[in-house]
Amino acid sequence: xxxxxxxxxxxxxxxxxxxxxxxxxxxxxxxxxxxxxxxxxxxxxxxxxxxxxxxxxxxxxxxxxxxxxxxxxxxxxxxxxxxxxxxxxxxxxxxxxxxxxxxxxxxxxxxxxxxxxxxxxxxxxxxxxxxxxxxxxxxxxxxxxxxxxxxxxxxxxxxxxxxxxxxxxxxxxxxxxxxxxxxxxxxxxxxxxxxxxxxxxxxxxxxxxxxxxxxxxxxxxxxxxxxxxxxxxxxxxxxxxxxxxxxxxxxxxxxxxxxxxxxxxxxxxxxxxxxxxxxxxxxxxxxxxxxxxxxxxxxxxxxxxxxxxxxxxxxxxxxxxxxxxxxxxxxxxxxxxxxxxxxxxxxxxxxxxxxxxxxxxxxxxxxxxxxxxxxxxxxxxxxxxxxxxxxxxxxxxxxxxxxxxxxxxxxxxxxxxxxxxxxxxxxxxxxxxxxxxxx
Numbered sequence: 001x002x003x004x005x006x007x008x009x010x011x012x013x014x015x016x017x018x019x020x021x022x023x024x025x026x027x028x029x030x031x032x033x034x035x036x037x038x039x040x041x042x043x044x045x046x047x048x049x050x051x052x053x054x055x056x057x058x059x060x061x062x063x064x065x066x067x068x069x070x071x072x073x074x075x076x077x078x079x080x081x082x083x084x085x086x087x088x089x090x091x092x093x094x095x096x097x098x099x100x101x102x103x104x105x106x107x108x109x110x111x112x113x114x115x116x117x118x119x120x121x122x123x124x125x126x127x128x129x130x131x132x133x134x135x136x137x138x139x140x141x142x143x144x145x146x147x148x149x150x151x152x153x154x155x156x157x158x159x160x161x162x163x164x165x166x167x168x169x170x171x172x173x174x175x176x177x178x179x180x181x182x183x184x185x186x187x188x189x190x191x192x193x194x195x196x197x198x199x200x201x202x203x204x205x206x207x208x209x210x211x212x213x214x215x216x217x218x219x220x221x222x223x224x225x226x227x228x229x230x231x232x233x234x235x236x237x238x239x240x241x242x243x244x245x246x247x248x249x250x251x252x253x254x255x256x257x258x259x260x261x262x263x264x265x266x267x268x269x270x271x272x273x274x275x276x277x278x279x280x281x282x283x284x285x286x287x288x289x290x291x292x293x294x295x296x297x298x299x300x301x302x303x304x305x306x307x308x309x310x311x312x313x314x315x316x317x318x319x320x321x322x323x324x325x326x327x328x329x330x331x332x333x334x335x336x337x338x339x340x341x342x343x344x345x346x347x348x349x350x351x352x353x354x355x356x357x358x359x360x361x362x363x364x365x366x367x368x369x370x371x372x373x374x375x376x377x378x379x380x381x382x383x384x385x386x387x388x389x390x391x392x393x394x395x396x397x398x399x400x401x402x403x404x405x406x407x408x409x410x411x412x413x414x415x416x417x418x419x420x421x422x423x424x425x426x427x428x429x430x431x432x433x434x435x436x437x438x439x
Contacts, residue, residue, distance in 0.1 A: 039335045040141070041373045041409050042282040043133070046275065046293040046320065047119070047167070048342035049158055050111070050300030051366070053359050055348055055388040056309055057085045058367035059102045068348050068387050070357075071306050082380055087313035090321035096378040097324040097333065098340075098371035099437055103382020103391045106344055106398050109361035111300070112163025114343030118368075119167050119290075121402020121428050128419070129170030133405055134288035136427050138169075138176045140411050141287060148248040149285045154178035155185065155274045156292025167290050171419040178290065185255055185273035192253045252284035253277070265322045269295045272319035279326060282336055287409075299342050303355035316340070327372065337373030337408045342366075348387040365391045368401070374408045376439045399431030407433045 055061060060074040060083060074083035077092040082100075084092050091098075108114050113124050122130035131139070138151035157180060158166040169176035183190050251257065255277050266272035271293055278289040293299075295315050297308045320340060327333040345366025346359030365384045371377040383393035406413045406428055413428035 039332075040144075040287065041335055041337060042286065043137075043288045043337040043339065043373065043405070043409055044275070044278045044282060044323070045119075045133070045288070045290045046271070046316075046338075046340040047158060047290055048293045048299045048316075048340060049115070049166075050294070050298035051114070051342040051344045051346060051361060052299040053301060053305060053309065054102070054345035054362075054365070054367040055359075056305070056346075057088065057313065058100055058369075059384055059388045060085055061348075061386060061388050064348075064387055067350050070350060072309070079378060079380075085313070087309060088317040090317045094321040094324045097328055098338065098369045098377055099375065099379040099381065100367060100369050101381045101396050101401070101434075102365075102367045102384060103394050103396050104345075104366045104368055104398070104401065105391060105395055106363040106366075109344055109363040110162075111343060111361075112160035112166075114363065115158075115160055115166045116163065117398050118341055118343050118401075120170075121399055121405070121431060124163060129164075129168070131170045131172040131176065131427070132167040132178075132290070133402070133409075133411075134167065134178055134290060135169035135172050135176040136406075137288050137409055137411055139172055139417065140415060140427075149252060149281070150179040150249070151286065152176070152178040152288045152290075153181065153278075153281050153286050154290045154292075155181045155277055156270070157182055158290075158292055171425070172417060173420055178288075181253070181277070184270050185277045186268055186270050190255065190273075192250075248284060252281050252286070255280065262326075265326075267315050267318040267322070269315045269319075271295055271315040272322065275319045275323045279323060279332075283330075283332065293340065293342075301346065301358050302351070302360055303353040303358040305346070305350070305356075305358040307356065324372075333372040333377075335373060337370065337375055337405070339368065339370045339405070341368035341370075345388075348389045362389075365389060370401075370404070370437070374439050375404065376437050379437060381434070381436055394436075396434060397431065399428070400434055401431075402428055403431030404434045404437060406431075407438075 056070055056072050061069050062074055073086045075086050075089065075092055077084055077095040079095050082095060106114055106117055108117065116124035116130055119132045120130035124130060134152035141151060154167055160166060167178060181192060255273060258276060263273065263276065266276040274291040278291050281289050293316065294312055296311055299312065301308045324333065324338065327336050344361055344363040347362045350357040351360055365388060381394055382391065382396060384390060385392050403413060411427065414426050416424045416426060419425055
């Protein structure tokens, strides 16, 4: 009896057998680059989960009382008159390659709601999970997708206790979720499971399971037929196949191809290697990369703010500065928007936690950085009062920041999509582009 040839459909079906699980196809959405001489804009977002302390990093107040200024001192940067915290000497030398907004504010000091707000520009409600920037970009750029790499990648899982996973597609549907890299890029065993599975499991072995998988697929289709995500089931599988068989993607995720010197430059830790991986991915055509931005504690420093900042800030400083310099040297900064942000800032007045003084949540005034990809660099926008507590100059809402991200990446904020329950909604209904940052 002749042996049946394994088909493309067989391989698509078995994508669910990779160690990434059945959701592999749901995590992928590829994007093409325009057939022009210029790269489309990309974005690397370092997510500082927990809310970094603006008053100890970006907006120090050395003349304030000790219970407000804390124990860290400002240092001069290469831009006259601009100071940063003493734990960021590398960024002090690279300050001309990003802009600093010191007058951000948000409606919430809740971690989960704040995460969604800063990662999308829209407010989370019980009935609405706002799609992240990367997911909206993957959706809007779908017509020009490149099959060999994902449009949107997330390096490191991010989850809120009360509000679930962050930086996902939410109301857009799982087709536009990021491809999730769960392992630490700094680990000696780092690899992306999808490609390991493709190398280690033979196609014929996978095809032997086709009947079982078809039965599972049929059951799922029967149950979900009336739901919108079921209509795109085959499209998910097509994308999974493209990634699993893509040498380009496999090479992009292989951080070991970088020299030891380059890896050392970024820092041998999760943040540094995550940013290096992000640069490789953007270079290969990935449009949006979100990187989990801490090495141990996160940035939610209710107790022991200064010991914890001394743990977290140096890897951030080294990795972020290395990324900016690397992108500039490669001629990529003008096409790559780089953002570092958390969901809010920290209270100006230190608390009296028994474990050591810390800072609590503060949404009235905080800082973030952004630059490149059509956003000016070397600009300081906004100001706060003598305690970094209230905004005194040029307030910037989260919606305005989001509108600027949309503008830089060429996204249409008013393009309509259907939510999973069939409601039409705009990508970003509110917000004005920050004109001072337009290059």
